[in-house]
Amino acid sequence: MLALKRRCITVCWALSALAVAQSAADPKPxxxxxxxxxxxxxxxxxxxxxxxxVQTVTAVxxxxxxxxxxxxxxxGGNFYVRTDLGGVEGVHKLNSKGERLAxxxxxxxxxxxxxxxxxxxxxxxxxxxxxxxxxxxxxxxxVYKADGTFKSAVKFQTGFPWIPKMLAVFPTGQLLASGEEYxxxxxxxxxxxxxxxxxxxxxxxxxxxxxxxxxxDMAASGDPRVASPTNVHSNHAIDNGLVEMGSDGNAYLMRxxxxxxxxxxxxxxxxxxxxxxxxxxxxxRPSAMHVNKNxxxxxxxxxxxxxxxxxIVDLEGHELATYDELKINGKAKDVLxxxxxxxxxxxxxxxxxxxxDDNKLxxxxxxxx
Amino acid sequence: MTRTRSMxxxxxxxxxxxxxxxxxxxxxxxxxxxxxxxxxGAGGCESEHEVEMCFFGCTCGECDxxxxxxxxxxxxxxxxxxxxxxxxxxxxxxxxxxxxIRSTSIGRGxxxxxxxxxxxxxxxxxxxxxxxxxYREPLFVYVLNRCDHTYRLIAEEELTRKTxxx
Numbered sequence: 001m002l003a004l005k006r007r008c009i010t011v012c013w014a015l016s017a018l019a020v021a022q023s024a025a026d027p028k029p030x031x032x033x034x035x036x037x038x039x040x041x042x043x044x045x046x047x048x049x050x051x052x053x054v055q056t057v058t059a060v061x062x063x064x065x066x067x068x069x070x071x072x073x074x075x076g077g078n079f080y081v082r083t084d085l086g087g088v089e090g091v092h093k094l095n096s097k098g099e100r101l102a103x104x105x106x107x108x109x110x111x112x113x114x115x116x117x118x119x120x121x122x123x124x125x126x127x128x129x130x131x132x133x134x135x136x137x138x139x140x141x142x143v144y145k146a147d148g149t150f151k152s153a154v155k156f157q158t159g160f161p162w163i164p165k166m167l168a169v170f171p172t173g174q175l176l177a178s179g180e181e182y183x184x185x186x187x188x189x190x191x192x193x194x195x196x197x198x199x200x201x202x203x204x205x206x207x208x209x210x211x212x213x214x215x216x217d218m219a220a221s222g223d224p225r226v227a228s229p230t231n232v233h234s235n236h237a238i239d240n241g242l243v244e245m246g247s248d249g250n251a252y253l254m255r256x257x258x259x260x261x262x263x264x265x266x267x268x269x270x271x272x273x274x275x276x277x278x279x280x281x282x283x284x285r286p287s288a289m290h291v292n293k294n295x296x297x298x299x300x301x302x303x304x305x306x307x308x309x310x311x312i313v314d315l316e317g318h319e320l321a322t323y324d325e326l327k328i329n330g331k332a333k334d335v336l337x338x339x340x341x342x343x344x345x346x347x348x349x350x351x352x353x354x355x356x357d358d359n360k361l362x363x364x365x366x367x368x369x
Numbered sequence: 370m371t372r373t374r375s376m377x378x379x380x381x382x383x384x385x386x387x388x389x390x391x392x393x394x395x396x397x398x399x400x401x402x403x404x405x406x407x408x409x410g411a412g413g414c415e416s417e418h419e420v421e422m423c424f425f426g427c428t429c430g431e432c433d434x435x436x437x438x439x440x441x442x443x444x445x446x447x448x449x450x451x452x453x454x455x456x457x458x459x460x461x462x463x464x465x466x467x468x469x470i471r472s473t474s475i476g477r478g479x480x481x482x483x484x485x486x487x488x489x490x491x492x493x494x495x496x497x498x499x500x501x502x503x504y505r506e507p508l509f510v511y512v513l514n515r516c517d518h519t520y521r522l523i524a525e526e527e528l529t530r531k532t533x534x535x
Contacts, residue, residue: 065444066408068420084406084446116422118403135396135425160467163401163424182466186427191469230448231421234402256404287407287417306415337415338407357411 049368050326051310051350053334059098062361067353070166070242071288072122073342079363080122081341081353091120091128093148098361102148106132109142109150117142121244123169127151131164131177139164141175141201154201162193168243168251170267173199176207176251180238189220192238194253196269205269209253211261225257244291246315252291260286260298262317275317279309288340295320297343297350308336310350310368321348323368336366395454399426410442417441421448430454 064083072080077096090105106117112134120130126146132153133139139162141154156164156177164179175197180190192212196205218226219235228234240256246264250272255261259276266272277286277298284300287308300309312321325332339353341363352364403420410416418441423432428451436450 065410066406066418066441066446068406069404084444115424116401116403118422133401133424137425160465165403182427184466184468228402228419230419231400231402233399236402236404239402240404301417335413335415337409338417353407355409 046322047309047324048321049323051308051323051334051336051366052326052369053336053364054367055365056354057096057098057363057365058356059094059361059363062092062094062098062100063359064353064355064361065359067337067339068118069240069288070119070121071339071341071353072120073351074122074126076126079341079351079353080120080128081361082120083361090117091130093128094361096363098363102146104128104130104144104148105150106130106142108148109153112140112153119164119166121167121169124171129167129169129175131167133163137161141167141177154199156197157202158193158195159203163190165238166241166243166253168245168253170245170251171249172267174204174267175199175201176243176253176265178238178241178243178253180233180235187232189216189235190233191216192235194265196265196267207265207269207271209255209263209271210274211255211257215255215257240285242286242289244289246291246296247293248315250315252289252296252315254286254289254298256286258282258285258300260289260300262296264315273316275313277311277313277317277319279311284309287338290340290343291315292343292345295343295345297340299338299340301338307332308338310340312348321368326369334364334366336364395429395431395457397425397427397457397460398430398432398451399424399428400432400449400451401426406441406446408441408444408446410444414442418446419448423449423451427460428453429457429460 062083064081066084068082068084074080078101079094080091081094082091089107090103092100093102093104095101104120106114112132114132115135116133118131118133120128122128128144128146130142130144131139132142139156141156143151143154145151160181162179162181164177166178168176170176176194177197178192178194181193182190192209192215194207194209195203196207198204215226215235215237218237226235226237228236237255237257241254243251243253246252250264250266253263253265259278261274261276263274264272279300281302283302283304285303287299287301289296289298294315296313296315298311298313300311301307308325310323311319313319325334325336327333337352337354340350341353342351343349348368350366352366354362354364356362400421401424403422405417406420407415407417418439423434430451430453432449432451434449435447438445438447440446
């Protein structure tokens, strides 16, 4: 047998991390003076407060060593987590004490042989929507009731092969899904694709995003900022992207870049606005983001040092606050994970997923101080 | 998402992988990158690793979901390997891909990152209507659908384009 893919993971991951510590992909407008740029850079470096862990809740009977994106919570204070341990696969819905309330399992639909279930989102009312990949080229979305009961399977009807990577559900019922479309040349880099779908999975409109061709070309040329050293089809800008609904009824889609690129997309598929959020230093990447009412919190992680920076912006991208980790003698007082799970305002409050030394799942409540 | 419950001794793991590998049948398969996953470990360890999974894909072969392994904060994680195989047809559904028509006339290089909007008064391939608005004739391309051996007509959508100015 010919081994098509052989890899030395640790080395490749380290190389990848080194590579992404390069310059930003989105240059400043040429009209900005050097003095303004310097002032802007200084402003990025000055945090408004430090992130301090104020409470730790250990879940009973839930274990984790890795956390799989996305990380979700709902208005009822519940958390949704897909982890790698515990013996029960699926998305676990946990209350604030870590007690399991529901389990969302793709295998609960016996009609399809499932390869993978991945990205999910929770709509108002508690229904959970999950991207599901059966052992066929057709891509699906499974819908579950709030109690975890399987409700329906929706087939994405694009007419061409693609792989959805992220999903949002508009209050009006339409879906936004973004991912990668196969090139006619199987060996070539794939094309970013974003579409608005009806609730039955029919494609209503293809959404053209301004940076997609550039992101495709970066991956095609092997640019280490987005390309994987081990998988020619990977485009980290897409694979690590996220999307959430805003209070204005638009979906906020983020590309994993530095600066982070955001698009506000209406239910009709119009790109209402594009903006970027700059962490101020080239080594950071947007690890997770959450939209709460008219605010967006973006957690940036420095790939080498694992330093973290939280940026709060409004829905137009205007920066409102920057928080970093409190450090004592150069070391973070409260080591946070990149599993940024929840964001609320009034007061500003964050929750991270973590684990204790026995791999018991924990909720780390964090506030700026 | 499929995951491993616990670490197993290396020799046992290798033996299991060999048995699994030999026992599985060739199918249309592939590997997909699902982004990175944060991990934690004892002593405040915090890191990330890439998540890759066996998918239905365009390669006829066997996908071993435990093909390789790595370590993240002391915990082993696995990534798949694909081994070429035979007997699963042409895995031809991937052949139904669209042919892409670039919406800009820039080259494929990363260095060509100047947005079209910034190229004032110079718009190759466009018919200038005003200083800031150009027209491009729609481009029609027939694409072969390898599954049903038919051709599909794909037409470019945008006909007018703002090319610069205020």
